[in-house]
Amino acid sequence: MLIANISGQRVEASFANKGPTYHCPKCRDVVILKKGRIVTHHFAHKPPVRCSWAKGETREHLKAKQLFKQEFVRRGLRVEVEHEIPSLPNDRRADVVVWSPRGQKYALELQHTAIDYNSLENRTESYIHAGVRVIWVPFMRPKYWKEANELGPNVDGDFLIERFPARPLEKWVHGFNLGKFWMFDSDRNALWCAKLYKHEIYVEESSWFDPDGEKVSAGGYSRISRRWRELKLWGPYELEQVSIGAKKRSSKKMGNHNYPGGIVGEFVVKTKNDKLVP
């Protein structure tokens, strides 16, 4: 985690010095300041770790929170990492909260680990009720990146991964954002705009003889894969190219997804010729 308490005050690891005793804001245990060369400066619990705030934290997640914070600070905006929003269920910390010049709060949920539909829906609803505009940002998974094909100059989109095993997170966020979403690429420290499409599998035609000597055939058609989606990507875009906007969406049930209605955040990128992406 990036935040700890010292004498009741929040302090960020990148501004903290070794020496004083820091405490976890959640469990109040002593935490150790880690200021290394490679990993983003952070605080760590001592083993055995029982605190729920110490779980599921990855190096990539720490780095992403720090990068987004730096970018919005550079723009002169108020930004907090691991900002607590009291009405959020379970972990009450929003990864990054940005205040617009008019004081409107935007929360970035940088999601590096898997998350289920209930958590996505409850958390989103809670943000909407708290008047905080949420943007969910799944991380790109590098192993699938190896299968990406670069698309030609006359094709809409930059890369295509033909067989992408979309998780509940990506499927849900795609629908929540009305047909697109943004992914964080922790190798490039950049964002990609993404869209999911159905993946068709061709079932080869085959024929055989049944016990009565009748010729039977099957196959020769395409079906929609349940497991795979096609993932089309636009980008990469540096964080400094990305603005934050808002949009209203209505509550809707689509299959096994329940989308809460309200005002939510979105990333907006314009290309050189002022065209919206994608």
Ligand SMILES: [Zn+2]
């Ligand atoms: Zn703790």
